[in-house]
Structures are given as structure tokens and as C-alpha cells.
Amino acid sequence: MPGTLVIGASQAGVQIAATLRELGDEEPITLIGEEPHRPYQRPPLSKKWLKSELVPGDVILRTREWYDGQRIDLVSGDRVVTIRRDADGTGLAMTQGGRQLAFDRLALATGSSVRRLTIPGTDFHGVHYLRDADDAYALEAALHDPANRRVVVIGGGFIGLEIASVARSVDKEVTVLEASPRLVGRVVSEQTSAFYLAAHRRRGTRVVLDARLQRIVGGAADAAGRRSRVVGVELADGVLIPADLVVIGIGVLPRTELAIQLGLEVAGGIVVDAHARASDGRTVAAGDCTAMPNPYTLGVPGLTRIESVNNALEQGKVAASTLLGRPATYASVPWFWSDQADLKLQIAGLSAGYDHVVVRGRPEDERFCVLYYRGGRLISADCVNQPAEFLAVRGALAKGHTIPPDRAADMSTPLKLSVTEPVAA
Structure with a gap:
């Protein structure tokens, strides 16, 4: 019997397969991924992995024995290139390696790929991206190479800042180039952005905002014609870093x-409904590859993409239920985290559409929260080195409660004691 084919051995893909078994599905399951490695966690790649604090077994999601015990056929190191689907929903997937995988049910957990920079010089030796385990192996070695003294990070989002933090921790000269007027500007407030700018500069990282890149500059190719090695990044004003x-x-x-x-x-991802169903009504999709109705009840309505482990896991569970004809609705409080040096940022909720913020604590002490409000109701919070307050906010949002702005500003009372039910409009 063909059973279920899950394309993408990601956190979402593994969760779909695991949930199918947890819900009692006895049909065959095939989980296929392009990488030669067993499915693993991606978040540590830009954090502890680059510091050489982890070994491969630390990031593997499930053991080989687990896949065998769950009767999940894991296919690694091969990529689905074409899919033929029949009118009854069954089909056949063909892989680059020549496999033919028949299926009755199909799940897409294809994830995402790095956005490539489109300026001259990105192919020089010494230019790296970080998305998968092989990227992490290569970048880890490069960061710990004494010959690589000067590091330029292009991009001032979470990944860029995490990499910059690791580079500083191994005593590199680090410059971050960010095209926007502030760091992590797409997802956090001006207050949180300003804090991270100051914090990274205090730790010795040079940060250039509104950076306009001209090209990446390389030296001459060697006698054997091998790729030139990077020597710097040229800005639009002619400055060479x-x-x-x-x-x-x-x-x-x-x-x-x-x-x-x-x-x-x-439309900016595979469009799915709240049950993780794609537009054909029978394929399901989950994780970074999807654009879905905002699962956060306090979020801005419309299609959204949420790039997080929590989203992959929760949406994967819903996708599995839908495959079995028991469609659940995906509704969740999103949460995220970022480790940069000794700064742990934890975010609960989504801040889009906020009209007021309360800064609780002193950012200069590197222990504070920024709480976001819309119409007087709490919708999100950024918490830096404040895990208890993060949990208080996350718990309040999950229960549909709020924390009044005046109470949030009162440092004499823990946030967990300031939670109230919202007043009806």
C-alpha cells in the first residue's frame, strides 16, 4: 500500500510523520529529505554549533531506532523533482536519484532556502551562507581559523547578529552591514532595535546601518586558477571594509x-487554510514553506508566514490530523528566541499593528521587556534576559488575558501578578 509521502525531512516533516503514528495511523509513511543527514534542529546551527559546543548527535531530532520502531521509511540524500498526481488524489513522485515513490496522501514540508545576495563577488572563496548542516560545518571551521581575523556579516537580522556574536566570542574583528536604518527592524520595536545596536557596539562589533553594498572584492586567482579569495566588501560610497x-x-x-x-x-508561500490544507483540498503543507491565515487571534488578519520551530511543530500536528480526515484548526500564540552572546531574547505573540509600548526595566542593565499594546490590550512582548516575565506574558496571551499598561510599568510587582482578564469593549 502506498500510504503517506512527506516531502521534506524538516521539523515540520518529522512532526507530521510522528503525529500520524500518535493518532493511530497504520498506513506506510515515507519521509524524504535532500540532505544526507538524519533530520536535525536548525536553530542551534547559528548559536552553539558555531561555538564548537555541540556534536552532531546533540541536534539530531530522532534516533534511527525511532524511525524503525515507528515504521517510517526515512529516505535521506535524495530530492523529489517531479510529482504526477491522478484525479483520485493518489500519485507518484520521482526523485533525482531515480526513486519512484507512490502515495495515497501527500504532505509538503519543503521548508525554505537562503535568500541570495545579488551583487558581484558572492562566489569568492571565503563567502558563506548559513542554512543547513553542511553550511554550519564550513562556517564553524572558517570562524575558528586564525587566518580569518576580520569578519563581515551582511544582514542585521537575528541570524546575522547571532553569527556576529559567535565571531566576537572567538576574538574576531566583526562588522555588521545592515541595509535598513535599524537592526531587526522587521520584527521588533525601535526600543529593542536601539538596545541591540548599543549592546553589540559595547561588545566590540562595528555596525553600519543604511549600508549600501556595491560588491564583494576578491584578490587575484592563484596560479592554478582557483577562485579568488575575498578581501573586503565595497560600499556604494567607495569605502572598502x-x-x-x-x-x-x-x-x-x-x-x-x-x-x-x-x-x-x-502567494509568498504555499497557501494553506487553518487546517493546513492547500488549495486543491487534499494536499497538506506545514512549516516555513507555508502562507497561512494568521493563527494568532490577536494578530493582524490575513496570510502570514511564521518562521519558527514552534510553528513547524504545531502546524505539523494539524496537517497530520487533516490527512486522517480529522481536521483541527491551527490557533496558537507564536513565540521565538534568539541567543546573542549573553543576551537571550524571547518573544511572545506578534507585535504587528501595535499602537503603544511599555518598556519595563532599564535596557542599559540588559534585563528588560518591551510590551506591545493595541487598543490598550497586550498583544506581544520582547523579553531580554527575563525568562520569568516572558513566561508570564506567554501564559497570559494563551489564556486570552492581558496586563494593563500601568501595571506593566510597575517594577515593584512581578508581571505574573499583574495579569487580568481584558475588559469587554
């Missing part, structure tokens, strides 16, 4: 190639 190592972290793009091939609706 010397570099022995350049890391590009300017975001990711959803992997939608197979969805387009299947004729599914794509």
Missing part, C-alpha cells in the same frame, strides 16, 4: 517549486 570572511544572512525564501508544479496556490 576589509574582510577575510564574509557571511551573508539576509533572510530566507519559501520552497514552493513542487507546489507550483502541482498547480497549488502560492
Whole structure:
């Protein structure tokens, strides 16, 4: 019996397969991924992995014995290139390696790929991206190479700042180039952005905002004609920032190639409904590849993409239920985290559409929260080195409660004691 084919051995893909078994599905399951490695966690790659604090077994999601015990056929190191689907929903997927995988049910957990920088010089030796385990192996070695003294990070989002923090921790000269007027400007307030700018500069990182890049500059090719090695990054005003190592972290793009091939609706991701169903009504999709109705009840309505482990896990569970004809609705309080040096940022909720913020604590002490409000109701919070307050906010949002702004500003009372039910409008 063909059973279920899950394309993408990601956190979402593994969760779909695991949930199918947890819900009692006895049909065959095939989970296929492009990478030669067993499915693993991606977040540590830009944090502890680059510090050489982890070994491969620390990030592996499940053991080989688990896949065998769950009767999940894990196919690694091969990529689905074409899918033929019949009118009854069954189909056949063909892989680059020549496999033919028949299926009755199809799940897409294809994830995302790095956004490539489109300026001259990105192919020079010493220019890195970070998305998968092989990227992490290469970048880890480069960061710990004494010859690479000067590091330029292109991109001032979470990934770029995490990499910059690791580079500083191994005593590199680090410059961060950010095209926007502030760091992490897409997801946090001006107050949080300003804090991270000051914090990274205090730790010795040079940060250039509104950076306009002209090209990446390389030296001459060697006698054997091998690729030139990077020597710097040139800005539009002609300034050359010397570099022995350049890391590009300017975001990711959803992997939608197979969805387009299947004729599914794509709009900034594979469009799915609240049950993780794609536009054909039978394919499901989960994780970074999807654009879905905002699952956060206090969020801005409309299609959204949420790039987080929590989203991949929760949406994966819903996708599995839908495959079994028991569609659940995906509703959740999103949460995120970022470790940069000794600064742990934890975010609960989504701040889009806020009209007021309360800064609780002193950012200069590097222990504070920024709480976001819309119409007087708490919708999100950024918490830096304040895990208890993060949990208080996350718990309040999950229960549909709030924390009045005046109470949030009162440092004499813990946030967990300030939670109230919202007053009806």
C-alpha cells in the first residue's frame, strides 16, 4: 500500500510523520529529505554549533531506532523533482536519484532556502551562507581559523547578529552591514532595535546601518586558477571594509517549486487554510514553506508566514490530523528566541499593528521587556534576559488575558501578578 509521502525531512516533516503514528495511523509513511543527514534542529546551527559546543548527535531530532520502531521509511540524500498526481488524489513522485515513490496522501514540508545576495563577488572563496548542516560545518571551521581575523556579516537580522556574536566570542574583528536604518527592524520595536545596536557596539562589533553594498572584492586567482579569495566588501560610497570572511544572512525564501508544479496556490508561500490544507483540498503543507491565515487571534488578519520551530511543530500536528480526515484548526500564540552572546531574547505573540509600548526595566542593565499594546490590550512582548516575565506574558496571551499598561510599568510587582482578564469593549 502506498500510504503517506512527506516531502521534506524538516521539523515540520518529522512532526507530521510522528503525529500520524500518535493518532493511530497504520498506513506506510515515507519521509524524504535532500540532505544526507538524519533530520536535525536548525536553530542551534547559528548559536552553539558555531561555538564548537555541540556534536552532531546533540541536534539530531530522532534516533534511527525511532524511525524503525515507528515504521517510517526515512529516505535521506535524495530530492523529489517531479510529482504526477491522478484525479483520485493518489500519485507518484520521482526523485533525482531515480526513486519512484507512490502515495495515497501527500504532505509538503519543503521548508525554505537562503535568500541570495545579488551583487558581484558572492562566489569568492571565503563567502558563506548559513542554512543547513553542511553550511554550519564550513562556517564553524572558517570562524575558528586564525587566518580569518576580520569578519563581515551582511544582514542585521537575528541570524546575522547571532553569527556576529559567535565571531566576537572567538576574538574576531566583526562588522555588521545592515541595509535598513535599524537592526531587526522587521520584527521588533525601535526600543529593542536601539538596545541591540548599543549592546553589540559595547561588545566590540562595528555596525553600519543604511549600508549600501556595491560588491564583494576578491584578490587575484592563484596560479592554478582557483577562485579568488575575498578581501573586503565595497560600499556604494567607495569605502572598502576589509574582510577575510564574509557571511551573508539576509533572510530566507519559501520552497514552493513542487507546489507550483502541482498547480497549488502560492502567494509568498504555499497557501494553506487553518487546517493546513492547500488549495486543491487534499494536499497538506506545514512549516516555513507555508502562507497561512494568521493563527494568532490577536494578530493582524490575513496570510502570514511564521518562521519558527514552534510553528513547524504545531502546524505539523494539524496537517497530520487533516490527512486522517480529522481536521483541527491551527490557533496558537507564536513565540521565538534568539541567543546573542549573553543576551537571550524571547518573544511572545506578534507585535504587528501595535499602537503603544511599555518598556519595563532599564535596557542599559540588559534585563528588560518591551510590551506591545493595541487598543490598550497586550498583544506581544520582547523579553531580554527575563525568562520569568516572558513566561508570564506567554501564559497570559494563551489564556486570552492581558496586563494593563500601568501595571506593566510597575517594577515593584512581578508581571505574573499583574495579569487580568481584558475588559469587554
